[in-house]
Amino acid sequence: MSEAGTGGANRAPDGTRIVSVQGLARVEGEGSLRVEVRDGRVHDVELQIYEPPRFFEAFLRGRRAVEAPDLTARICGICPVAYQMSACAAVEDALGLSVGTGIADLRRLLYCGEWLQSHALHVHMLHAPDFFGCQDAVELARIEGAAFERGLALKKLGNQIMETVGGRAVHPINVRVGGFYRAPDRAEVAKLVGRLTDAVESALAVVQWVSGFDFPDVESDYRFVALRQPGRYPMESGRVTSSDGIDVTAAGFADLVTEEHVARSTALHAHLEGGPPYLTGPLARYALNAAELPAPAATAARDAGLGDVCGNPFRSIVVRAVEMVVACHEALALAERYEPPDPPSAVVPARGGSGAGATEAPRGLLLHTYEIDAEGLITDARIVPPTSQNQIVIESDVRRAVEASLDLGDDELTWRSEQAVRNHDPCISCATHFLDVKVHRS
Amino acid sequence: MSQEAPPTLAVWKFASCDGCQLSLLDCEDELLALAGAVRIAHFTEMSRAQTDGPYDVSLVEGSVTTAEDARRIRAIRAASGRVITIGACATSGGVQALRNMAAEGEYTQVVYAHPEYVSTLATSTPISAHVEVDYELHGCPVDRHQLLEVITASLVGRRPVVPDHTVCQQCKGRGAVCVLVAHGTACLGPVTRAGCGALCPSVERGCYGCFGPVGGANTDALAAQLLAQGMEPLDVARLFSTFYAGDEVFGRQAVTLRRRASGEKEPM
Numbered sequence: 001m002s003e004a005g006t007g008g009a010n011r012a013p014d015g016t017r018i019v020s021v022q023g024l025a026r027v028e029g030e031g032s033l034r035v036e037v038r039d040g041r042v043h044d045v046e047l048q049i050y051e052p053p054r055f056f057e058a059f060l061r062g063r064r065a066v067e068a069p070d071l072t073a074r075i076c077g078i079c080p081v082a083y084q085m086s087a088c089a090a091v092e093d094a095l096g097l098s099v100g101t102g103i104a105d106l107r108r109l110l111y112c113g114e115w116l117q118s119h120a121l122h123v124h125m126l127h128a129p130d131f132f133g134c135q136d137a138v139e140l141a142r143i144e145g146a147a148f149e150r151g152l153a154l155k156k157l158g159n160q161i162m163e164t165v166g167g168r169a170v171h172p173i174n175v176r177v178g179g180f181y182r183a184p185d186r187a188e189v190a191k192l193v194g195r196l197t198d199a200v201e202s203a204l205a206v207v208q209w210v211s212g213f214d215f216p217d218v219e220s221d222y223r224f225v226a227l228r229q230p231g232r233y234p235m236e237s238g239r240v241t242s243s244d245g246i247d248v249t250a251a252g253f254a255d256l257v258t259e260e261h262v263a264r265s266t267a268l269h270a271h272l273e274g275g276p277p278y279l280t281g282p283l284a285r286y287a288l289n290a291a292e293l294p295a296p297a298a299t300a301a302r303d304a305g306l307g308d309v310c311g312n313p314f315r316s317i318v319v320r321a322v323e324m325v326v327a328c329h330e331a332l333a334l335a336e337r338y339e340p341p342d343p344p345s346a347v348v349p350a351r352g353g354s355g356a357g358a359t360e361a362p363r364g365l366l367l368h369t370y371e372i373d374a375e376g377l378i379t380d381a382r383i384v385p386p387t388s389q390n391q392i393v394i395e396s397d398v399r400r401a402v403e404a405s406l407d408l409g410d411d412e413l414t415w416r417s418e419q420a421v422r423n424h425d426p427c428i429s430c431a432t433h434f435l436d437v438k439v440h441r442s
Numbered sequence: 443m444s445q446e447a448p449p450t451l452a453v454w455k456f457a458s459c460d461g462c463q464l465s466l467l468d469c470e471d472e473l474l475a476l477a478g479a480v481r482i483a484h485f486t487e488m489s490r491a492q493t494d495g496p497y498d499v500s501l502v503e504g505s506v507t508t509a510e511d512a513r514r515i516r517a518i519r520a521a522s523g524r525v526i527t528i529g530a531c532a533t534s535g536g537v538q539a540l541r542n543m544a545a546e547g548e549y550t551q552v553v554y555a556h557p558e559y560v561s562t563l564a565t566s567t568p569i570s571a572h573v574e575v576d577y578e579l580h581g582c583p584v585d586r587h588q589l590l591e592v593i594t595a596s597l598v599g600r601r602p603v604v605p606d607h608t609v610c611q612q613c614k615g616r617g618a619v620c621v622l623v624a625h626g627t628a629c630l631g632p633v634t635r636a637g638c639g640a641l642c643p644s645v646e647r648g649c650y651g652c653f654g655p656v657g658g659a660n661t662d663a664l665a666a667q668l669l670a671q672g673m674e675p676l677d678v679a680r681l682f683s684t685f686y687a688g689d690e691v692f693g694r695q696a697v698t699l700r701r702r703a704s705g706e707k708e709p710m
Binding site: 026027028030051052053054055058059063064067070071074075076077078080121125129135136137138141152153155156159167168169170171173174176180181182418427 | 458460463471473477482486487508511583641
């Protein structure tokens with residue numbers, strides 16, 4: 001048996017030591033990582049993304065703007081709700097449409113389901129195995145059976161929330177521009193209440209479990225970018241803010257972000273005006289919104305020793321677990337006070353316009369912008385997914401992790417650098433996809 | 443079979459969203475039992491551990507969009523006892539098959555500043571256009587219960603029990619009001635393969651065909667009905683060209699409707 005993370009070590013004729021890996025595992029999508037070490041220093045790090053492009057922004061042109069939520073959901077099967085929510089927000093912004101609190105709350109409930117599903121998947125199946133030296137979740141389940149079963153139950157509940165509100169877990173069918181096709185009955189949502197009550201306790205136990213893992217001592221002073229949504233932990237709306245003072249609307253953010261096409265990647269690299277590379281995702285949301293954590297999540301974060309800002313990417317698993325508490329706690333509150341919005345959708349005006357929408361996908365900020373003509377057809381679309389934005393930081397994280405771990409053997413060093421990628425839960429399917437890791441040393 | 447080594451299962455990804463593979467991980471109640479019944483030999487999204495072939499069963503997600511992937515699927519076929527394609531991308535080219543209708547090069551230039559960095563084919567094609575496929579499971583995404591049924595059936599060597607009737611029939615079985623007849627809502631239910639459980643009509647939405655055409659689908663008759671209800675030909679064409687745009691039946695219907703629309707728009 002071979003391991004994806006350890007293709008074995010060899011030496012190039014010039015003395016460069018090469019550790020190569022075919023297929024970085026436990027990430028969504030496909031890419032490769034190449035690290036070159038010369039004279040005990042990391043010479044170069046390249047996150048290569050050769051996931052075949054699927055050209056969404058091209059074929060959206062000429063489609064009806066109201067088709068955007070369903071079409072863009074197919075960019076990612078792990079976070080389709082994020083695509084639907086950002087698409088709705090952008091199209092509604094373009095059409096000058098605002099939805100009532102009933103619809104907004106139901107959207108947030110749906111989004112809580114996706115956060116819970118996606119985070120439970122990443123924490124238990126993709127990330128935790130690294131901390132136990134396991135190849136995968138099946139091995140982890142043998143040694144941490146109870147914790148793994150608890151994670152599966154939380155993941156399943158996330159899917160059940162999406163099925164209740166959205167009709168199905170992967171590519172929900174009930175979301176539309178303006179709201180929903182049909183609001184679920186009170187009785188359907190009420191079935192979630194008991195399960196969510198238990199889930200809050202389970203998620204708190206997950207925080208406790210992961211906070212006891214052994215974390216490499218690596219800290220970064222990240223430039224964080226996340227939504228801020230007054231009075232709430234950010235999810236389905238808000239202004240885009242940064243740790244260095246940016247505070248703009250989604251449209252303002254779209255003006256600040258530029259994307260660069262580099263040869264090694266079919267995902268564009270995003271840059272933000274006036275500063276160094278930036279990070280979106282759980283660490284960023286937490287750093288910029290710790291004050292908005294609901295009480296049980298705030299207590300759990302404090303008990304887990306997270307502090308106000310967490311700059312250790314390996315500890316992102318703890319932040320994700322805290323966000324699972326947020327998702328369960330919020331979903332419970334939303335389910336308990338649920339009244340079906342009537343009507344379930346606002347009327348979509350027949351007009352054109354241009355608009356932007358940003359929401360918080362589980363793995364980071366997701367921006368959509370659309371130009372829509374008077375007939376309601378998309379004339380231009382732009383989608384900036386979280387992994388495009390995080391690519392440059394992921395590369396510098398790998399550099400830092402490798403530099404701090406040069407005393408490790410090849411297999412462990414390779415595993416460590418893979419882990420530095422997995423810390424950020426990259427969705428290469430979103431960014432476009434396939435990781436195959438190569439570490440070169442001399 | 444239980445006396446011998448467990449059968450090996452491999453999961454492969456081509457151009458896709460990951461949603462059909464995720465459907466396997468979404469089988470929370472059955473996942474560990476499945477992992478006990480087979481040896482998962484290759485499943486990059488789930489495990490670092492990988493074993494070289496041959497594989498008893500290969501599940502393939504995604505469509506072929508690059509020359510390298512066309513080569514890779516032939517190697518997977520050669521190493522696999524049974525190849526089962528899962529989802530709209532693998533069985534029909536997926537939503538990315540919309541490129542098949544565009545002029546060559548047009549799409550790359552819209553998305554990428556340096557089209558010369560991007561090596562991609564002009565078309566997105568199903569796995570069956572490249573190699574022999576033993577079973578095709580449809581859906582965008584696949585239904586996870588059907589996925590488990592197909593895996594189970596192939597492990598014990600019987601044909602999977604998957605319905606081959608229409609969404610319409612599932613809708614009637616569910617007792618849902620017909621959105622097409624009662625509300626005049628555009629619905630592909632009469633021509634779409636069952637499998638989802640008639641989800642869209644159950645939320646008073648028309649079916650958008652994400653399980654592809656049922657065998658013998660009369661799309662001409664449905665298109666005529668939708669046009670008679672006052673839908674614009676281009677909107678009917680859009681309905682037929684989403685997640686099964688690369689399918690021969692839905693794709694041809696969309697092309698016919700587009701031709702009709704451009705004819706109608708010609709100046710008098």
